[in-house]
Amino acid sequence: MSLIAMSGIIRNVWKCSTVRIAICRYSSTARTETFAGYGEMKMKKAEVRDYIDASDPETESVIAEDVSIFENFLSEKEELSLLSEVEPRLKMMKYEFDHWDSVIYGYRETDKKDWNKANTEIINRVRELAFPPDVPQLTYVHLLDLSRSGYINPHIDSVRFCGNVIAGLNTLSPCVMRFVHYEQKDKFADILIERRSLYVMKGKARYDFTHEILPQKLSTFKGRNVHRERRIAIICRNEPIEGVEEKTPS
Numbered sequence: 587m588s589l590i591a592m593s594g595i596i597r598n599v600w601k602c603s604t605v606r607i608a609i610c611r612y613s614s615t616a617r618t619e620t621f622a623g624y625g626e627m628k629m630k631k632a633e634v635r636d637y638i639d640a641s642d643p644e645t646e647s648v649i650a651e652d653v654s655i656f657e658n659f660l661s662e663k664e665e666l667s668l669l670s671e672v673e674p675r676l677k678m679m680k681y682e683f684d685h686w687d688s689v690i691y692g693y694r695e696t697d698k699k700d701w702n703k704a705n706t707e708i709i710n711r712v713r714e715l716a717f718p719p720d721v722p723q724l725t726y727v728h729l730l731d732l733s734r735s736g737y738i739n740p741h742i743d744s745v746r747f748c749g750n751v752i753a754g755l756n757t758l759s760p761c762v763m764r765f766v767h768y769e770q771k772d773k774f775a776d777i778l779i780e781r782r783s784l785y786v787m788k789g790k791a792r793y794d795f796t797h798e799i800l801p802q803k804l805s806t807f808k809g810r811n812v813h814r815e816r817r818i819a820i821i822c823r824n825e826p827i828e829g830v831e832e833k834t835p836s
Contacts, residue, residue, distance in 0.1 A: 639776040639808045645767070646775065652791035653765075653777065656715070659784035660708070665757050667704050668820060676731050676818070691801075692736025697726035708755075712822050716753035716786045721824050724748060728821040734814075737801035740766060743792050749824035751788040756781060759815040762805045765795040776800075778807045 637655060640646035660668070679694040701709055709727060717723055732738070743752075760780045767773035779785050791797070805812040 637778050639778075641772060641774045645773045652787065652789045654784075654786040655777065655779060656784040656786075657780055658782055659712075660755060660757070660782040662782070664704075664708055665782050667702075668708060668755070669757060669818065671702060671705055672698065672729055672818065672820070676729065679731075681731075681733050681736070689739050689741050690732075690736070691739075692733035693738075694731045696729050698729055699726050701727075709820075709822065712753050712755065712784060715784070716822065717751055717824055721749070721751070724823045724825055728819075728823065730819045730821065732799065732817045732819070734802060734816050738799040740764075740796035740798040742768075742794075742796055745793070746826060749827050750792065751786065751824050752792065753784065753786045753822045755820040756783045756785060757818045757820065759817040760812050761814050761817055762800045762807055762812050764798050764800055765791065766798075767794075768796050776807055778812065 638646060675696060675698070676694055679696065681692055681694050682690075683692055713723060756779045758781065760778065763777045763779055763785070765775050765777070777785075787797070799817075800814075802814045805814040
């Protein structure tokens with residue numbers, strides 16, 4: 587069963603409070619900072635207004651800690667290396683257009699455990715940055731291939747099948763991810779995720795807000811079109827955390 591099928595995603599029906607997102611520009615030469623308990627990492631913080639388009643100042647101010655964007659986390663060579671390893675497997679699969687609960691349209695997905703040496707180093711770099719050292723991680727990396735015409739509808743992930751952190755490498759194309767406060771629908775934020783960026787989602791960003799990947803025709807950011815093509819996300823996750831309450835439809 588697919589990750590999203592397993593997740594028991596409920597569209598537009600979850601209770602929530604706030605989402606907090608921090609946007610950072612990844613740089614191998616930037617000064618070292620401590621981020622959200624994840625340890626030491628080299629990065630340079632970017633201007634929030636350049637990467638977040640929020641419905642109101644209050645919502646923008648809340649977007650502070652629970653999603654991080656690391657631009658240029660991958661070099662062109664590293665992106666090509668990852669794609670050369672995942673493409674043969676993905677090309678054996680057909681795109682699906684009839685997801686069981688209509689959450690995803692135009693996608694194919696699978697999991698991958700073993701990587702070549704160069705790509706193992708990249709995956710380990712993601713894991714070291716996104717997850718505290720004492721947090722057990724799922725062994726398999728999830729691959730989600732979204733076609734040019736594909737999209738992901740608003741949903742909130744289940745806590746039963748993976749933990750509170752998801753770290754995804756965004757390859758082939760930029761995209762716009764939208765977060766909507768599900769009790770107050772007029773509060774939302776659009777996040778621009780550039781090609782070769784790493785995005786890290788955790789906590790309230792995953793469980794208190796719906797999130798979605800906008801279809802190509804709606805992919806705009808601050809009034810300008812974001813040319814979204816086929817997109818492959820390479821996603822690392824931690825194991826489910828005991829004692830976290832599973833939300834149910836109201």
